[in-house]
Amino acid sequence: MADIAEAELRNLLLHRSVEAFLFDEADLLDRRRYKEWLDLLTDDIRYWMPLRRNLRHDQMQNEFTREGHDMAWFDEGKPLLAKRVQQIQTGIHWAEEPKSRSSHLVTNVRIVGQTATEAGTEVDVQSKFVLHRSRNDVETDTIMGQRNDRLRSIDGQWRISRREVRIDQATLLAKNLTLFF
Amino acid sequence: MDIRSLVDLEQGTISRELFVNEELFKREMEQIFSRAWLCVGHEDMIQKPDDYIVSRMGGDSVILTRDRQGAIQVLLNTCMHRGMKLCRYDQGNTRAFTCPYHGWSYSTDGRLVEIPGELVGVPGFKDYYREKLDKKAWGLVRCPNVINYRGLIWANWDPQAPSFQEYIGDFSHYLNAALDHRDGREGGSEMIGGIQKWRVPCNWKFVSENFIGDMYHDISHRSVDLVGIGPGGKGRRDASRTRTTVSFDALGHGAIGELPYHQEADYVSAYKLFPEVEAYYRSVFEARVKNLGDRMRVNHSVGTIFPAMSFHGRQPRTVAMVHPIGPTETEIWRIFLVDRDSPQVVKDANRHYYMSYSGPGGLTESDDLENWTYATEASRGPIARRFAYNYQMGLGTGRAVPGLRGATENGEYSEGNARAFYKRWREFMEARSWDELMEASRATMKESVHG
Numbered sequence: 001m002a003d004i005a006e007a008e009l010r011n012l013l014l015h016r017s018v019e020a021f022l023f024d025e026a027d028l029l030d031r032r033r034y035k036e037w038l039d040l041l042t043d044d045i046r047y048w049m050p051l052r053r054n055l056r057h058d059q060m061q062n063e064f065t066r067e068g069h070d071m072a073w074f075d076e077g078k079p080l081l082a083k084r085v086q087q088i089q090t091g092i093h094w095a096e097e098p099k100s101r102s103s104h105l106v107t108n109v110r111i112v113g114q115t116a117t118e119a120g121t122e123v124d125v126q127s128k129f130v131l132h133r134s135r136n137d138v139e140t141d142t143i144m145g146q147r148n149d150r151l152r153s154i155d156g157q158w159r160i161s162r163r164e165v166r167i168d169q170a171t172l173l174a175k176n177l178t179l180f181f
Numbered sequence: 182m183d184i185r186s187l188v189d190l191e192q193g194t195i196s197r198e199l200f201v202n203e204e205l206f207k208r209e210m211e212q213i214f215s216r217a218w219l220c221v222g223h224e225d226m227i228q229k230p231d232d233y234i235v236s237r238m239g240g241d242s243v244i245l246t247r248d249r250q251g252a253i254q255v256l257l258n259t260c261m262h263r264g265m266k267l268c269r270y271d272q273g274n275t276r277a278f279t280c281p282y283h284g285w286s287y288s289t290d291g292r293l294v295e296i297p298g299e300l301v302g303v304p305g306f307k308d309y310y311r312e313k314l315d316k317k318a319w320g321l322v323r324c325p326n327v328i329n330y331r332g333l334i335w336a337n338w339d340p341q342a343p344s345f346q347e348y349i350g351d352f353s354h355y356l357n358a359a360l361d362h363r364d365g366r367e368g369g370s371e372m373i374g375g376i377q378k379w380r381v382p383c384n385w386k387f388v389s390e391n392f393i394g395d396m397y398h399d400i401s402h403r404s405v406d407l408v409g410i411g412p413g414g415k416g417r418r419d420a421s422r423t424r425t426t427v428s429f430d431a432l433g434h435g436a437i438g439e440l441p442y443h444q445e446a447d448y449v450s451a452y453k454l455f456p457e458v459e460a461y462y463r464s465v466f467e468a469r470v471k472n473l474g475d476r477m478r479v480n481h482s483v484g485t486i487f488p489a490m491s492f493h494g495r496q497p498r499t500v501a502m503v504h505p506i507g508p509t510e511t512e513i514w515r516i517f518l519v520d521r522d523s524p525q526v527v528k529d530a531n532r533h534y535y536m537s538y539s540g541p542g543g544l545t546e547s548d549d550l551e552n553w554t555y556a557t558e559a560s561r562g563p564i565a566r567r568f569a570y571n572y573q574m575g576l577g578t579g580r581a582v583p584g585l586r587g588a589t590e591n592g593e594y595s596e597g598n599a600r601a602f603y604k605r606w607r608e609f610m611e612a613r614s615w616d617e618l619m620e621a622s623r624a625t626m627k628e629s630v631h632g
């Protein structure tokens with residue numbers, strides 16, 4: 001009995017720490033503290049947001065464009081993410097000047113896998129998100145979807161080593177994508 | 182509305198109504214998008230028999246198929262019975278399109294299926310229709326003109342329309358430069374899988390005039406230039422040789438590029454960040470020198486084919502199919518090209534670079550989208566609409582281009598290409614006949630090619 005309770009408690013604490021990390025991360029983005037946000041990403045992060053298609057029920061294996069082969073909305077590593085931050089900070093990146101106001105809502109957090117690797121413990125985390133963007137006077141985008149993250153524990157701190165963003169929209173209804181998911 | 186007064190070519194001014202007016206938009210759908218050649222897809226989207234994608238032509242949804250016999254078809258995507266949107270998938274492979282409403286079935290060449298035992302065709306044909314339905318007459322509406330031009334599929338609704346070749350004239354050299362293999366082989370490019378599709382609250386013509394040859398807007402990309410995404414490590418692309426803008430005033434097409442030449446200048450190093458990729462581009466350059474010999478060629482960066490297809494030919498290498506949804510709403514489709522038989526490492530490097538540049542998430546294009554959107558927005562007001570846009574840069578300075586029939590060189594910084602586009606817009610909108618529309622171009626095409 002005691003063992004079971006202990007295991008449950010461990011899971012609960014893990015879940016809590018993962019969730020707290022994701023909420024803190026979202027807060028950094030919404031406060032536009034992008035440099036600090038970049039620090040939460042491992043140097044080898046993959047940040048990938050595939051395109052999505054409407055397909056017949058028996059062809060749904062092709063619903064998303066393939067990683068490493070096809071086009072995507074994003075398919076990049078930390079260097080390009082850092083350039084995006086730098087671009088916003090030039091003050092003349094017109095898509096984000098004036099700046100957008102964002103709210104990242106992160107919910108339905110589930111830990112779906114756990115592995116010990118050479119680099120440290122990694123957990124696979126699924127979550128649902130709403131990225132709400134308000135800009136200028138009336139410009140509004142609402143993008144929802146699922147994130148499949150891999151978090152790595154480095155010196156007791158979570159870092160994101162993979163982020164897969166699967167948005168609901170097949171035809172994107174936002175004119176541009178200049179915020180981070 | 183008097184079309185002529187909206188586009189003043191002598192003064193170089195264009196009314197804001199073109200970018201916001203509902204009535205003009207409806208007329209564009211009739212006079213331009215129902216008559217002009219439109220790019221609807223790429224052959225790589227429909228490689229096998231019975232493959233299809235759903236595409237758009239102006240305000241209409243169409244199905245682009247490769248039928249059972251291997252022929253490419255463009256079919257209006259609406260059931261001939263009572264209008265249901267026949268295919269609501271983006272792409273796939275199917276033996277027949279079966280309407281969800283009452284079950285009429287059409288083969289991928291648009292015919293109502295009638296081979297007995299194969300598929301139902303028309304449910305109740307015997308019992309309810311008492312065989313009194315002319316199935317042959319009720320197949321899907323088939324677009325009469327469809328052509329595969331070096332991989333890109335083009336369609337035109339007007340049976341009277343000139344051939345695609347005639348429609349693009351000598352501008353073909355600029356289009357070819359984008360579609361051919363870098364070693365000079367005809368049509369040697371392939372499409373990377375996946376179409377970026379997104380909506381932008383702007384008028385569709387902002388996209389066309391941007392890519393037709395607007396070097397002046399370079400300044401709006403200063404932030405990405407500062408940050409540097411170019412595959413050589415600087416700016417947003419590798420430096421090119423000297424550029425100019427070339428318009429085809431009788432056809433409405435234009436590009437930023439080089440004038441025709443017969444001998445390749447020295448190789449300009451590119452992709453320095455990726456040594457294997459650089460080696461590839463050097464090798465195909467050398468192959469091109471051999472393959473093309475002293476044949477005339479052009480080199481270019483971007484262009485637009487009237488009305489709504491724009492392309493980049495080099496870095497990035499991409500085609501935008503621009504679908505007007507409303508006067509202030511546009512859907513953009515972007516596909517990306519690479520040399521078909523290039524090594525995987527070259528394709529990968531390009532794919533990543535393309536995504537960093539183009540599309541809604543591109544560090545370059547995201548800023549264009551901001552400009553097109555808010556230029557549209559700020560032209561809506563009743564007072565704003567009274568004031569025409571200014572396209573006066575380089576008025577009256579164009580020169581003929583030896584070797585390219587119907588071409589005008591406008592210089593690197595000029596709005597001459599945009600003026601050519603709006604001249605064509607006016608001619609189409611005035612509902613001129615094809616004889617009138619093609620008269621000027623036909624006269625130039627009769628000239629022999631010099632140079």
Ligand code: FES
Binds near residue numbers: 260261265280281
């Ligand atoms: S509308 Fe398609 S079968 Fe009736």
Ligand SMILES: [Fe+2]
Binds near residue numbers: 546
């Ligand atoms: Fe641009």
